[in-house]
Amino acid sequence: MPALAGKELRIVGFLCNWCSYGGADTAGVGRFSQPTDLRIIRVPCSGRINPLFVAKTLLSGADGVLVSGCHPRDCHYAEGNFYARRRLEVFKRFLPTMGIDPDRFEYTWVSASEGQRWQKVVTTFTEQIHKLGPAPRFGFAHEQNPATAAAC
C-alpha cells in the first residue's frame, strides 16, 4: 500500500497499549488535529518493541518510525520501558553508520492523559520527516541484484 502519493510520507508508529495508545486516543477524543501520515501499530508495552522492528520497517521503505511508551517509572509492566529506552537509544545511535538519518527514528514517552502532548509529538515528528523527505529506497528486486537483473 503506497502512501497517499505526493501528500503523505510513510510513517509507522509503535505504541504501547497502556500509555501512548491511550494518549493518542485522548488526542482523538479532544479532536486535536494531526497530520494523517502516521500509521499506528499497537503493542502491549514499549518493552515488546524489538529495535529490529524499527530496522525492518526502515529497510522496508518507511520514511520515519516513531516509538512511544509510558514515561519512565510509569510502565504498566513496571520495567518494560526501561529496557526499551536502552535498546532504542543504542539502535538510534547505530543508524548513522547504516547511512540512515537518525532523525528518521524517534522514541518518546506519552502518557494516556497527554493528548495535547501526543498531538505535538505527531505534528513535530511528521514535520521532521517531511523536512527529510522520502527515505532512500532499494528499488525492486531485479534492481537490487544486478546479477539477477542481467539474467532476466
Add this chain to the structure above:
Amino acid sequence: MSTYAYYPGCSGLGTSQEYESSTRAVCRALGVKLVDIPDWSCCGSTPAHTVDHLLSSALAARNLALAEDLDAAAVITPCPSCLTNLKVAVHRMSDREFRMQVNKLLDKPVDRSTPVKSVLQVLAEDVGPETVAEMLPHKPLAGLKVAPYYGCIMNRPPEVMQFDDHENPMAMDNLMAALGAEVLPFPLKVECCGASYGVARKDIVAKLSGKLLQAAEDLGAHAVVTACPLCQMNLDLRQGQASSAAGHKFQLPVFYYTQLIGLALGVPQSELGLSKLCVNPRLALDAMHAVQAEKREQEAKKEAAKQIHKAKAA
C-alpha cells in the same frame, strides 16, 4: 577573584555620582576587580523598550558585545534599571531568530553569552557577607537600625533576574548584618516607590514613597538603605514632598548600601559622597553613635561593678 566588566550606567555619572564612586571604592576594598566596558553607551533606560523591543535590546546588546573582549566573568552594573535592560536583552536573545535580528543591527555582533549580574549580586554571592563580616570583627555599624529597600525590579521578574527571593530578598539584609547593623524586617522591600512618575505625576510618587517611609519609621529605622538610583532619589530628594502629602515630617536618611559598606570599611569621605545626600545622614549616624556610646557606658559600668565585686571578695 575574577575580573568583571563594569557598566556604570548614565545616572552613575549624574544624579547618583555617590552610588558610582562608593561602588568603585567598595569593590576595590573587597578585591572585586572592575574593568570599564570601553565606549559603553546608554542601555535604553525606561523609554526604549516601550517603543521597540528589538532596538531596545540592540542598545543593551551593543554593550554586551563590547564587553566580550574583556574576557570577564560577568558584566556587572550597580543600577537595577540598566540591569533589567541588559538581562532582558540576554533573555530575548536566547531565541535564535531574535538574536540574529539584533546582531544585524550591531557593528560587532554578540556571539557569546556573558552572564549579567548586579554589583549587589557579586557582593552577596561572589564575595559573600561572611567575608565582609570577617574583615570587620568590631562591627562598625552596630546600633544602626536600617530598613533595606530593594525596589521592584532588582529581583523581578524572577525568571529573568534569577537572583535572590523575588518576594523577600535577603542579599542586602545579610550584607548590612555583616557590618554589624541592626536589620529591620522591612515588609515593603520590593514595593514600588513610584519610579519615573516623579516627573509626570508627583502625587503618585509622594504617596507611594510616603508609604515606604512611614513603614520604615514605624519600625523604628534610623535609615533606609537602597540599591537603586531612582528609588534613592524618590525617597531622599522627594522626602519633603512625601512629608507634605502625608502631613507628617519624615526625617529618614536614605543611603546607598555601598555607602554604608564603604563607611564600615573606612573608605574616604570623598568617595563615599555622604555629603550628596539630601536628608542629613548625620541624623542616622548620630543615633548610631548614641547607641554605641550607651552600650560602651553600660559595659564600663558592668566592668566597674565586677571590679568592685572582686575587690570586695578580696
Add this chain to the structure above:
Amino acid sequence: MTILTQLKEQITAQLPKLDMVIGWEQGYDALHATPLFMRAAEDVERLQIGPLSVHNTATYLTGLRNKKVGLVVKGCDSRAVVQLQQEGLIDRENVVVFGFPCDGVADLTKVRRLIGDVGRVEEVETTPTELRLRVDGREEQVAMSDVMADKCRRCQYPNALVHDHFAGKPREPHATSDDYTDVQEFESQSLETRFEHWKSEMSRCIRCYACRNACPMCVCRDHCIAQSRDPHWVTQDDMVREKWMFQVIHAMHLAGRCVECGECQRACPVDIPILALKRKMNKEIKEVFNYDAGVDPQAIPPLLSFQVEEENINERGW
C-alpha cells in the same frame, strides 16, 4: 624453552583429564592454519601458534557444552570465553584455558591483496617483523606491519583474560585505548555515500552465513532467525534488503556482547567489511554504558539491565 614447547607440555599434562584441547595446525598449505582438535598426545605435536593462528577457538565451545574441553586462546579468543561464561552459555569448570602472549595475527586478505592469489604456499617463515613465503620456489617477503589484522593494532588484551595455564610472559598491550577512528572516518562521509556503500557491499552477499557460523557469540545455531519461518524476520528473496536486514540483526544481537574477534569478517568469502557494523555498535555501547564486552565475567550485560535514571541517555524534548 619456547612458548610453543611450554604450551605443548602444559597441554600434554592436562590432556588425559580432558575430552579434547582445541588449538591450530597447518591447513591445506603453509599459509593457512586450521583448527586442531587434540585428543591424543601425538596430536599435540601438530599444534602451531603465531601470526597465522587466526581462528577463534572459543567458537566451538557452546557446541561442546557437556564435554571437558581445553582451549588454546589468544587474548581476543579469551574475551569470547569470558562473555560466554558471563551469559551462562558455558560451564567454566568444564573448560581449561591455555593462554599465551599474542603478538598479533596476519589478515590473509591483506596478504592476498599484497602478493596476489599465488596458489599453494609451500613454506612460511615467521619472524617478529616479517612473513617469508615460498611459492613455486620463489620467495615473497611481507612486513608484518603491512598485513597485521586491524583488530590487533588496537588490541588492549593480548594476553588471555582468563586462563588456567599460561605459557611465556604476558606482553604489553598493543594499544592502551580505542578511539574508534575507523568508525568516525566512515561516518564523516555523507549519509548517501554510507547508504550506497552498504547497498553495494550487501549486494555481493551470497547468504552463506559463514559470518554467523564463525561468530563465537552466535549461539542459536540451527535456530537462527535468519532461516526460520516462525518468526519470519527475513525472507529468502534475493534482495539487498534481506541481506542487509540479516547484518543488522547480527549487529543488534551482538550489542553489548561482541568481543571484536573479527571472525565474521574474516570468514566472509566475498570480503564484506561487516565488522564495521559491530565496531559502531561497540562504540555506542561504550559511550552510553561505559561497557566492554568479554572483560568481566561478573558484569551484567547493558541491554539486559537498566538504570531508573540513565546517566548518558538524554530525553529528547518534544
Add this chain to the structure above:
Amino acid sequence: MKIGVFVCHCGSNIGGTVDAARVAEASREFPDVVFTSDTMYACSEPGQDGIIQAIKDNQLDGVVVSSCTPRMHEPTFRRTVERAGLNRFMFEMANIREHVSWIGKDKEANTNKAIELTGIAVEKLRRDQPLFAKQFDINKRVLVIGGGVAGIQAALDCADGDREVVLVERESTIGGKMAKLDKTFPTVDCSSCILGPKMVDVAQHPKIQLYAMAEVEEIGGYVGNYEVKIRRKAPYVNWDLCTGCGLCMEKCPSKKSTDRFNEQVGSTTAINIPFPQAIPKKAVIDPKFCIKLTKGKCGICAKICPTKAIVFDQREEIISESVGAIVAATGYDLFDISKYGEYGGGRLPDVITGLQYERLLSASGPTGGHVKRPSDGKEPKTIVFVQCVGSRDKSVDRPYCSGFCCMYTAKQAILTKDHIPDSSSYVFYMDIRSPGKMYDEFTRRAMEEYGTQYVRGRVSMIYPQGDKLMVRGADTLMGTQVEVEADLVVLAAGAEAAVGAPQLAEKLRISYDKYGFFMESHPKLRPVETNTAGVYLAGSCQGPKDIPASVAQGSAAAAKVLALFAKDKLENDPMISLVDMKRCVGCGKCVRVCPFGAIKEIDVRGEPKAEVIETVCQGCGLCTATCPQGAIQLSHFTDNQILAEVNALCQL
C-alpha cells in the same frame, strides 16, 4: 481463512470525515476477506446482531471491526464474536475514529488511512490463533491503603460483605484529614461526631486487621494473589499493653515536639496520643524529640506507665500479607503556602492554612476551640480568607481546581462569626464553585446571614504593619485596589497528591498524572478501577474530593472488590508468552529480564530451557523482544503478527 470486515460510521463521528462505504469496499481486496459491510453503529444491538448473522451466513472464522479505539469496545466485540461461536481472539479492531476521523478533516486522506489500518488489522487477524484462558484460585482478602474517610468506608463495606480486610495507615491513628476538621459543610455538623463512630467500627470489626503507623513497602503478585510487605514503624510503645490512659503525656518533659495532628499549630509532648478519639488510641514516641532516645536519659514515661508499655529499643518490623485485591485510598496533602512568597506563608506567623484554622476552631484543638492567633494569642477581629492558594494557578503548576475550598471557606466564615460575634470576615475569591446539594445555599448564607464580605479578586500582597497584616488585593467588580487590615489571614491552600503517592503508584503498577494523582481506567465509565486488575481507587488519591464524594467512592471501590470476590476462580488473560521448546537454547535472557518472575528455567533431557508460568505472566512481551532466536513468543502479539503489520504498511 474466511474474514469479515465491518466498517462503522459511528453516526457522523466516523462517517463525517471517512468514507466508510469505500473502506468496506476496498477491504474486499484484502487476502482472505470474504465479506464486508458498513454499519451505522457496530456496537449497537442491531450492529452486533448483524456481525453475528454475517459470521453464521458466511462461515466466517475471523472478524475485523473498523470503528473506535479497542481500549473502548474490544471487549464488547470479543463477546459478540464469542456469541457467534468464534474464539474471542479471532477478532481485530482498526481504530478509525480516535486515530483517524477525529483528528483530521481531509476525507480522502482519512479514508485512505482507514483502509490501510483495516488492512493491517486483516493481516494481523490472519495470524491470530484461538486462545483459551486458564483458571486460578483467588485469595478473597482485600488490602485498603489509607485510613481516611474513603479508606474507612471501603474497609467497612468490604468487611460487612464478610471479607477479611487489611487496613494500612501511615499515621498512628486513622481518621485522615476529616478527623482534623471541626465541622463539615453544608450541614455544619461536628466532623469527629460523625466520623468517630465509623472509626470505632473499624477498631471493633472482627474482619478488619488494622496496621497503624505502617506503610506498604513492596507489592508482588497479580490480581487474586497479591503478596504485600508492610513496614510497621516503631512507636516505642508496646501497643498490646498500652491502654491509652494518657498519663505519659501529662508527665513528658519534652513539650516542644512537632504537633502533626494539629498541623503544627502549637506543639505537643514527645510521647503523644494525637487526639482523644484516636483509633487505635495508643501512645507513640516521637524519636526526634524524646529526651531518652536523643540524649539517653529521662525515661519518665517508662517509670510512670501503669502497664509498663514503653519499649525504647523497639524496632520497626516487616509484615507479610496475602490479599486478592487492593484499594488505594491515600488521600491528599496540602499545597505548600510558602511558595507564594508575596503572601508570607511560613514567614508571617499569622498567615495560616485553612486546615490550621480548623484546628484553631476545634474544641479538641490546641486552643480548646477559642480562636487565638499564633503570633500573640490574641483573638482576631478581622479575618481575611484568600481562595485558590495553589489552585487554578498555572504559575505554581497547579492549574486544577481543588474543589472543596470554596465550601470550607464559607463554613469557616460562618464558624468565625459564631465564635467571635463582633468579628468581620473577608473572602477574596476568583469564582464561587458550589455545585452540590445545598452547597450554593450555604455560601449564600455565609454572605447574607453572616455578613461575610466576598471580594472578587486576587490578593497581591500580604505584609505586616505593626501587629496587623495588610492584605492588598484587587476588587475586580469595583475595579479598584483594596487593602484590608487583618488580624489573621487564612489561605485556602489547594489540595495536591499525598506525599509519596507516585512511589506508591509505582509499587502498585498504576498510572498517575503529572500532579501525582492516580489515574482511573476511564474518567467516566470506570472511575474506581485502574488499569491494573484488582487495584481500585477511593477518595482524593484520584483527584481532590469532598467528604460525600470520598465516601461514595469508598463504597464504590468496595462494591468492585466484592464483585471480584464473588467468583471462586479467576481466569487469566491468555495473551501470554509461550516458549517453543525446540528453538530455546536455554540462555536464560528472558528469565533475567521478566519483571514478574514469570519465566523459570527447567531441565529438558539435560538441556536448560525456559518455561512460562501461565498465571503469573502479564503479557508485556519484554521476553519476546529479548530472545535472539524468537523462541519465546507473546501470543496475539507474535513477531510474525507485528512483522505482518509492518509488511502490509511498507511493501514497495
